Amino acid sequence: MAEEAVSREQMEYDVVVVGAGPSGLAAAIRLKQLAAAAEREIGVCVVEKGSEVGAHILSGAVFEPRALDELIPDWRERGAPLSTPAREDRFLFLTQSRAFRLPTPPQMRNHGNYIISLGNLCRWLAQQAEELGVEIYPGFAAAEPLFDETGRVRGVATGAMGIGKDGKATERYQAGVELLGRQTLLAEGCRGSLTKILVERFGLRHGVDPQTYAIGVKELWEVSPSRHQPGLVVHTIGWPLDSATYGGSFLYHLEDRQVACGFVIGLDYENPYLSPFEEFQRFKTHPAIRPFFEDGRRISYGARALNEGGFQSIPQLDFPGGALIGCAAGFVNVPKIKGNHTAMKSGMVAAETVFRRLTGDDGASVRSALEQSWVWRELRAVRNIRPSFRWGLWAGLAYSAFDTYIMRGAAPWTFHNHADHTRLVPASQAQRIEYPRPDGKISFDRLSSVFISNTNHEEDQPAHLRLRDPAKAIAVNYRLYDSPEQRYCPAGVYEIVQADGSEQPYLQINAQNCVHCKTCDIKDPKQNIDWVVPEGGGGPNYPNM
Ligand SMILES: Cc1cc2nc3c(=O)[nH]c(=O)nc-3n(C[C@H](O)[C@H](O)[C@H](O)COP(=O)(O)OP(=O)(O)OC[C@H]3O[C@@H](n4cnc5c(N)ncnc54)[C@H](O)[C@@H]3O)c2cc1C
Ligand code: SF4
Numbered sequence: 001m002a003e004e005a006v007s008r009e010q011m012e013y014d015v016v017v018v019g020a021g022p023s024g025l026a027a028a029i030r031l032k033q034l035a036a037a038a039e040r041e042i043g044v045c046v047v048e049k050g051s052e053v054g055a056h057i058l059s060g061a062v063f064e065p066r067a068l069d070e071l072i073p074d075w076r077e078r079g080a081p082l083s084t085p086a087r088e089d090r091f092l093f094l095t096q097s098r099a100f101r102l103p104t105p106p107q108m109r110n111h112g113n114y115i116i117s118l119g120n121l122c123r124w125l126a127q128q129a130e131e132l133g134v135e136i137y138p139g140f141a142a143a144e145p146l147f148d149e150t151g152r153v154r155g156v157a158t159g160a161m162g163i164g165k166d167g168k169a170t171e172r173y174q175a176g177v178e179l180l181g182r183q184t185l186l187a188e189g190c191r192g193s194l195t196k197i198l199v200e201r202f203g204l205r206h207g208v209d210p211q212t213y214a215i216g217v218k219e220l221w222e223v224s225p226s227r228h229q230p231g232l233v234v235h236t237i238g239w240p241l242d243s244a245t246y247g248g249s250f251l252y253h254l255e256d257r258q259v260a261c262g263f264v265i266g267l268d269y270e271n272p273y274l275s276p277f278e279e280f281q282r283f284k285t286h287p288a289i290r291p292f293f294e295d296g297r298r299i300s301y302g303a304r305a306l307n308e309g310g311f312q313s314i315p316q317l318d319f320p321g322g323a324l325i326g327c328a329a330g331f332v333n334v335p336k337i338k339g340n341h342t343a344m345k346s347g348m349v350a351a352e353t354v355f356r357r358l359t360g361d362d363g364a365s366v367r368s369a370l371e372q373s374w375v376w377r378e379l380r381a382v383r384n385i386r387p388s389f390r391w392g393l394w395a396g397l398a399y400s401a402f403d404t405y406i407m408r409g410a411a412p413w414t415f416h417n418h419a420d421h422t423r424l425v426p427a428s429q430a431q432r433i434e435y436p437r438p439d440g441k442i443s444f445d446r447l448s449s450v451f452i453s454n455t456n457h458e459e460d461q462p463a464h465l466r467l468r469d470p471a472k473a474i475a476v477n478y479r480l481y482d483s484p485e486q487r488y489c490p491a492g493v494y495e496i497v498q499a500d501g502s503e504q505p506y507l508q509i510n511a512q513n514c515v516h517c518k519t520c521d522i523k524d525p526k527q528n529i530d531w532v533v534p535e536g537g538g539g540p541n542y543p544n545m
Contacts, residue, residue, distance in 0.1 A: 016181030023326025024187030027347030032132035054119035086110035087231030099288035141533035153321030184322035218262035381409030454541035
C-alpha cells in the first residue's frame with residue numbers, strides 16, 4: 001500500500017468536490033461564478049463514482065426551483081430540463097381495496113414546482129459547470145480522505161483500479177489519483193462513505209440527534225397515452241403498510257408518457273420480515289393504482305436511501321479543510337418530500353463560505369452561514385412532524401395538522417430522533433409477512449428489476465460490502481432477526497444459503513448486484529456492514545431517474 005501511495009499521481013485544485021449530485025454541482029458552479037465576479041482564477045474539480053454524471057442519481061422528483069432560480073436565473077433560456085410544471089396534487093389514503101382522497105397538506109402542494117428527472121437535471125448542471133471551467137471526472141470513486149501532518153483534510157484519493165478479489169494487482173491495475181484541494185466539499189449524498197469516516201474522525205455529530213433515514217424504491221414507466229396526465233402528482237399513505245410503519249408512495253407524471261413511481265419506507269421500521277421492495281410491488285396492484293400501469297411498460301428500476309432526521313440531526317458541517325453539503329449532511333424537508341432545493345442551496349452557501357476562506361477569511365463557517373439562510377428556517381419549522389409519526393400514522397397526522405395550522409411551526413419543543421438500526425424487534429416477536437408472487441406485468445421480482453437498473457461491477461475486485469465481524473452474520477443477524485438484509489436489500493445482494501452437505505447456513509453477498517442505495521450500511525442492527533466504494537464506474541447506470 002505504501003508503494004501505491006508513492007506512485008499515485010497528484011493533481012492540485014483550490015476546491016475538490018466529491019459527488020456530482022445537485023449539491024456538489026451547485027457548489028462548483030457557485031465557486032466559479034464568484035471567481036469570475038472577483039476576476040480570480042480558482043481550480044475546481046468534481047469526482048463522481050457513476051460511469052457518467054447522472055448514472056447514480058435517483059430521486060422522485062418534484063423539484064422546487066428556488067435554489068436554481070438563485071444559482072442560474074436564466075435557466076429557462078439555457079434549456080434546463082424542467083419541462084413539466086406540477087398541475088394537480090392528489091393525496092390518497094388507501095385501504096386494501098379502496099382509496100379515499102384527503103386534503104393535500106400545505107407542505108405537499110406543488111404549485112410552482114416541476115416534475116423532473118434529477119439525473120437529467122444533474123447532466124445539465126454538469127454542462128453549465130464545465131462551461132465555467134469546472135473539471136468533472138465521472139467514473140472515479142473517492143476512496144479515502146487525505147490528511148496533512150496537522151490532521152487537516154487536504155483532498156481525496158480515488159480508488160485504484162484492477163485490484164483482484166485477493167487484494168493483489170491484476171494486469172488491469174491502475175493506481176488511484178490524489179486530488180489535492182485547499183478545501184474539500186463532501187457532496188456524496190445520503191450516507192456517504194467518506195462522510196462517515198470524517199464524521200467519526202472529527203466528531204461532527206457530537207451534540208445532535210442521530211441521523212435517520214428511509215429507503216426509496218423507484219420505477220420509471222412508459223404508460224399508455226390514455227392514462228397519462230402530465231403534471232399530475234399523486235401521493236398515497238396507508239395500505240400496504242400498517243399504521244405503525246412510516247411510509248407511502250409517489251406517482252409523478254412527467255413528459256413523454258413517463259410516470260415515475262416509487263415507495264418510501266422509514267428505516268425505523270420494527271418488523272425484520274418487512275421487505276420494502278415487496279411492499280412497493282404489492283402497492284402497484286391496488287385497484288386505484290393498477291390502472292395507471294395497465295398497457296404500460298417498465299423502463300427502469302432503482303433504489304436509494306434518503307435522510308429523514310431533519311433539523312435536529314444536522315451535524316457540524318465544517319471540518320478542518322472543508323465541509324459537508326447536501327444529503328451528506330442531511331437537509332431533506334420530510335413533510336415536503338424534497339431535498340433537492342435544500343441540497344443545492346447548501347452547496348451554494350458552502351461555496352460562498354469556502355470562497356471567503358480561500359481569500360483569507362479563516363473564520364468563515366458554513367454552518368453559521370447556512371443558519372442565516374432559508375434552508376435553516378424551512379427545516380426548523382417542520383422539525384417535529386416526522387418524529388411525531390413514531391406514535392403511528394393517525395397520531396402523526398393529527399400532530400402534523402396541529403403543528404402546521406395551530407403552532408405554525410413555532411412550537412417551543414423539539415422531538416428527538418433515534419438511530420434506525422436500534423429499532424428492529426427479534427424475529428421471534430415479529431409477525432411473518434407473506435407477499436404475493438409477482439405477476440410479471442405490474443409487479444416483478446428483484447432480479448429482473450436489478451437487470452433494468454443496468455447495474456454492473458467488475459467481478460474481480462475486493463468486496464465493497466464488508467462485514468466488520470463475519471461471524472455476526474449468522475450468530476446475530478440470522479439467529480436473532482432471521483437475516484433482515486435478505487429483505488431490506490432492494491437488489492437481492494444478501495442471501496442465506498446452505499453449502500451442500502452442511503448443516504450450517506452462511507451469508508452469500510452478491511456484491512455485483514448492488515445499486516448503491518446504502519440501506520445495509522444504515523439498517524444492519526449491529527452496524528456490522530460497511531459500504532465502501534467499489535471501482536469507479538461500477539454500480540447502476542440509471543438513464544433518467
Ligand atoms: C426515492 C426518492 C425520492 C425523492 N424525491 C424527491 C423529490 O421529489 N423532490 C426533492 O426535492 N427531493 C427528493 N428526494 C431527495 C433528493 O433526491 C436528495 O435530497 C438529493 O438527491 C440530494 O442531493 P445530493 O447532491 O446531496 O446527493 P445525491 O443526489 O445523492 O448525489 C450524490 C452523488 O455523489 C456521488 N458519490 C457518492 N459518493 C461518492 C464517492 N465517494 N466518490 C465519488 N462520487 C460519489 C453519487 O454517485 C451521486 O452521484 C428524493 C430522494 C429519494 C431517494
Ligand atoms: S447491498 Fe446494501 S447498498 Fe447495495 S443495494 Fe443492497 S442494501 Fe443497497
